[in-house]
Amino acid sequence: MTRTDRVRIQAEDFSLADEVQLLQDSSKRIGAIVPFLGIARDFSGDAEVKSIEFEEYKGMALKALKALREAALEKFDIIDLTIVHRVTTVGAGDNIVLIIAASEHRKAAFEACEWTIDTLKETVPIWKKEITPDGESWVTEHP
Amino acid sequence: MIKVLFFGILSTKCKTKELELDITSAATVKDLIAILKERFSDMPDGPFIIAVNETQATLDTIINDNDEVAVMPPFSGG
Incomplete structure (x- = not known):
């Protein structure tokens, strides 16, 4: 797996700017690029989340x-x-997942980006465990 | 002999990530879940997503010798 693969699972962080540039440089037909960047929140319900x-x-x-x-x-x-998804332990504020859709016109890219992250949460066997000051718990929902 | 993999909260509840099992021929996923629930009293009732050899399966899927069966809670990536 190299950095230019369009689909990757990796422990290391990624660069939104670099990934957008890779797509932008790949075709002059592209007129719209829509990224979705999923990052780790520092809370879950009422609990503080130290890491995931x-x-x-x-x-x-x-x-x-x-x-x-x-x-x-x-x-x-x-x-x-x-599509790039990190599988490692991330701290609050760190990158988790990146989806970037590129199209000729914006509507398709917006729709594809939203559909892809929604479907990823339902179909890809990845799980997250939140580490809080009171202990750790597996996340069983995908809001 | 088959290999059973547990993920997420299931590995925590069953206190293992992997085990090997002898199963009778023509056992289904449903049969396997019954065996696992008997063996692991803390195993939740579900819902589970089951994959046989990395392909999503149903309760009726037949498990064959040397198969790898993953017992997974609902996904929570992203």
């Missing part, structure tokens, strides 16, 4: 992300789509 630990079903998670990208490319009138 991610777990994946290795192999199946990457396959599911690749299938998700293919489905989005099929479903929407977009030119390209990047």
Whole structure:
């Protein structure tokens, strides 16, 4: 897996600017780029969240992300789509997931971006555990 | 022999991430869940998502020797 792969699961952080630039440089047909950046909140309900630990079903998670990208490319009138998900322990304010949709016109990119993050939460075998001052708990919902 | 993998809250409740099991031939996912619930009293009632060899399965999916079965809680990535 290299940094230019459009679908990646990685521990290390990513750069929103670099990933947008990669897409922007890949085609002069692109007229709209819509990114979604998911970051770690410092609270959950009433509790303070110090960090979030991610777990994946290795192999199946990457396959599911690749299938998700293919489905989005099929479903929407977009030119390209990047999906990067971190699996590691992140602190509050850190990057978790990045989705970038590129299209000729903005509407398709907005729709593809929203659909992709919504569907990712339902179909990709990744889980998060919140670490709070009072202990840790697995997140069982995907709001 | 099959390999069973637990993820998320299920690995915490069952206190293991992985185990090997001998199952009878023609056992289904439903049969396997019954076996696991008997073995792990703290295992939640569900909902579970089951994958056999990294492909999502149903309760009726037949499990074969050497299969890898993942027992997963609802996903919470992103």
